[in-house]
Amino acid sequence: MRVNPKKFAVFDIDGTIFRSNLLVELTRELIEDGIFPITVERVYIEELQRWMDRRGSYGEYINKVVEAYRSNIRGVFLDDVLEVSERMMIFHKNHVYRYTRDLIKKLKNNYFLLAISHSPYHIVEPFCREWGFQKVYAQIYELDNAGKFTGVIEYEDLITRKGKVLERAIEKEKLTLAGSIGVGDTDSDIPMLRMVSRAIAFNPNKKLYQAARKNRWEIIVERKDMVYRI
Template sequence: MAQERLSAAFFDLDRTLISGSSLYTFGRAAWKNDMVTTGQLLSDLRSAIAFRFSGSTDDSATGVRDRVLDAIRGASVEELSSLGDQVIPRLVDDVRREAQGFLELHREAGRDTFMVTASPIEIVEPLADELEMTGAIATVAEIVDGKYTGELSEPFCYGPGKAQAIGKLAAERGYDLALSYGYSDSVSDLPMLELVGHPVAVNPDRELERIARARGWPIVEFSRTAKRVIGTTTAAVGAAGLAVGTYFLGRRQGRAA
């Protein structure tokens, strides 16, 4: 009897599913609720602008992480939930419609979809639900007696941390990573992209584009209004703009005899 081999598609959030920085959107909501200072918000704005044009760096990502953890120290779970309610509509509005199309193609192929990001799980899980994704992998802050301690309870979901979390999830759920897909804009996600059989560079930063071209990975560019393919391996984009060839988005799950 043929044995089904499960696969999944893993999507980075910032500059992949959405065009901007979810952490800055989160920080702006925290500022409106007097959880961060104007100076902290401006610092995050500078990081968000640099991120928008140049992509993430290890220093900028860990810096924003530390500021978020510091901002929520002592806050209650209810307060963070309220912030999430304010942030989610803005993020949903920022989701690229091309990304929504790729999510739908994976769902039609029977493939689970996951958001994988360094952003806080409090905003990522509801956003994944709104997008009808299977789930989310994100940064988890420590909670003691219903309040945030300002520390992490799990490894930072960034760089190698993303790949580790995906590997753990795949082992738990039985996903064949060789049949799975990964989408990201940043070379910081190279460990995640190298982990899956079908890595895709989306609006890649300079270094990721160089690596993708050298390795023959598909490269796609998303905008707010249209998608054009810069380069692929054997992938092809159909006239409808979201019909992709069998290498790129196989319509059926792989099966082993």
């Protein structure tokens, strides 16, 4: 029997829906719980300060957090991280932007909701579950036979290329690009935004803003209690 293709909306998560970064918050919680040593902060604290002082970029800071996480997740039990992740959701699940929150509510009855994130799956999945997403693509960290993380990211060359991930999702989930919507906040989202019918650059960084202007995509900025269209 022929299955009619489904309309979809694809979202980045960190900085697009969630008003922080899931990996950053997870790393903080793992340090507070003693699962990661307090010394982990030394890896990224300088880049954090540089970003807060507007001398460095947010991307450079996040790259250091990723480095700290990957170096210290090795040997940690998945169950311990899942426990922290689920507890995090109680506190953080509603720390979202108003614009994308309302867009999700508007679309969820008629669209297949798809998330593509560069944060770990074990924190992205519980967050997206809370918001009714039907499919989540995120970084999957390898486990050994004892259920401990090895520090290796599976299919890393694929998950870092959001356009390729979206192509796979369209084929696997029987989706259609007709009427599709995409929302992202950084230049890493450009490949997936190029594919959809309606591309939305939300609180974009400079490179995404430039691409959005060039391609005449929607540009939305949310600041305090105001939403602006540029």
